Amino acid sequence: MHIALECSLTGEVHDPTQLQGLSRAGKPLLARYDLNSLKKQISPEILRRRTERSMWRFHEVLPVNSPGEAVSLGEGLTPLLTCKPRGPFNDFRDLLVKDESFNPTQSFKARGMSAAITRAAAMGVTTVALPSAGNAAGAATAYAARAGMKCIIFVPEDTPPANILESACGGAQVCLVNGLISDCGRLCRAACDRFGWFDLSTLKEPFRIEGKKTMGYELAFDLADHRCSSSLQLPDVILYPTGGGTGLIGMWKAFDEMETLGWIGPERPRMVVVQAEGCAPIVKAFHEGATSAPMFPHAHTIAAGLRVPAAVGDFIMLDILRTSRGTAMTVTDGELMQGVEELARYQGFHCAPEGGAIWIAARRLKDAGWIRHDETVVLFNTGAAVKYNHLLKCENALKLDHNDPRTLDALALACP
Ligand SMILES: Cc1ncc(COP(=O)(O)O)c(C=O)c1O
Numbered sequence: 001m002h003i004a005l006e007c008s009l010t011g012e013v014h015d016p017t018q019l020q021g022l023s024r025a026g027k028p029l030l031a032r033y034d035l036n037s038l039k040k041q042i043s044p045e046i047l048r049r050r051t052e053r054s055m056w057r058f059h060e061v062l063p064v065n066s067p068g069e070a071v072s073l074g075e076g077l078t079p080l081l082t083c084k085p086r087g088p089f090n091d092f093r094d095l096l097v098k099d100e101s102f103n104p105t106q107s108f109k110a111r112g113m114s115a116a117i118t119r120a121a122a123m124g125v126t127t128v129a130l131p132s133a134g135n136a137a138g139a140a141t142a143y144a145a146r147a148g149m150k151c152i153i154f155v156p157e158d159t160p161p162a163n164i165l166e167s168a169c170g171g172a173q174v175c176l177v178n179g180l181i182s183d184c185g186r187l188c189r190a191a192c193d194r195f196g197w198f199d200l201s202t203l204k205e206p207f208r209i210e211g212k213k214t215m216g217y218e219l220a221f222d223l224a225d226h227r228c229s230s231s232l233q234l235p236d237v238i239l240y241p242t243g244g245g246t247g248l249i250g251m252w253k254a255f256d257e258m259e260t261l262g263w264i265g266p267e268r269p270r271m272v273v274v275q276a277e278g279c280a281p282i283v284k285a286f287h288e289g290a291t292s293a294p295m296f297p298h299a300h301t302i303a304a305g306l307r308v309p310a311a312v313g314d315f316i317m318l319d320i321l322r323t324s325r326g327t328a329m330t331v332t333d334g335e336l337m338q339g340v341e342e343l344a345r346y347q348g349f350h351c352a353p354e355g356g357a358i359w360i361a362a363r364r365l366k367d368a369g370w371i372r373h374d375e376t377v378v379l380f381n382t383g384a385a386v387k388y389n390h391l392l393k394c395e396n397a398l399k400l401d402h403n404d405p406r407t408l409d410a411l412a413l414a415c416p
Pocket of ligand 1: 107133134135136202241242243244245246247248304305306352354382383384
């Protein structure tokens with residue numbers, strides 16, 4: 001493994017043999033590999049023949065010497081599912097969902113945590129700490145347990161109960177904070193400084209993004225399979241539910257790496273950031289033409305993963321949106337829950353509210369003509385609805401008396 005760590009703003013190189021957080025300029029550090037040498041060693045054909053059933057199939061562009069070093073629970077290699085042309089989905093010819101709820105701990109956060117905890121373990125870390133909106137906490141708990149590390153999580157007190165319970169059950173020290181994830185982040189940083197824990201905050205640690213970028217690699221392989229093509233392919237449009245933006249930035253990094261490897265050309269999908277109306281710093285900054293996004297005031301949304309009022313990677317996301325000729329939009333909490341229901345009823349996908357948000361956004365962009373009927377569109381469903389059971393409603397359950405002879409008549413009325 002030969003990795004250089006480069007500041008995403010200044011390009012200044014930092015020592016990869018030391019534990020690193022943000023760069024000296026206070027910005028995310030990005031891992032750089034010797035892709036020109038790797039080009040001679042690996043190819044899509046070689047990777048296709050591999051038998052690793054996880055994202056570590058791409059281990060040459062991940063922070064390990066061999067896949068055996070990975071702290072893994074089988075993350076990645078999630079399905080790219082085709083949407084059936086049914087009901088509101090009828091307007092799309094090629095709409096696909098990369099379903100990240102198939103990951104261990106049921107969200108894409110597993111990818112980032114697998115990579116970050118692999119690297120932390122190799123560097124001798126024994127305790128990790130992080131702020132989380134919920135899913136990252138569950139994933140960190142599981143991978144820390146796998147690595148035999150202690151894990152401390154700082155979550156807003158209104159974090160989905162399922163996330164809190166899975167972390168508690170997995171042995172993490174759960175800290176419920178009376179504030180937003182940004183407040184959790186500050187508290188976590190202060191605790192790490194005082195107690196010597198390793199801060200796993202997203203993008204403030206260089207390797208969570210490395211795990212998440214594998215979504216971009218996989219997508220290119222998945223789409224080639226979908227189109228029965230031997231060459232790797234990218235869609236026309238990608239919609240991504242954005243909080244801290246690590247997934248979006250990671251995928252974009254993967255596309256650049258694949259181009260340097262000679263696997264894809266310079267074409268890129270139009271990237272779409274989707275946020276909640278009550279917490280939309282990137283959407284606001286994008287439409288104002290800004291290059292950074294200030295703290296969004298009074299942030300609120302039921303989609304916990306989107307409740308991120310300020311992101312350290314703001315300037316990178318805004319650059320990606322403009323370079324890709326993409327866009328950014330908001331949906332309301334009511335709409336995103338409607339999206340969850342439509343994905344479940346018409347497609348059989350039981351998605352997180354964040355996934356519901358991007359479906360609604362896709363439909364609106366299609367109605368506005370921004371997405372054309374014949375374009376290939378990929379929605380990233382980042383998590384599973386079961387983590388959000390507290391938000392789901394059950395209004396159509398029938399109470400049946402198995403002793404009552406009129407029961408089947410009642411059933412006939414309900415299910416004509
Ligand atoms: C289900 C879900 N989707 C999306 C996000 C936002 O992800 P990112 O930080 O990569 O923007 C989160 C973050 O917690 C999440 O849990």
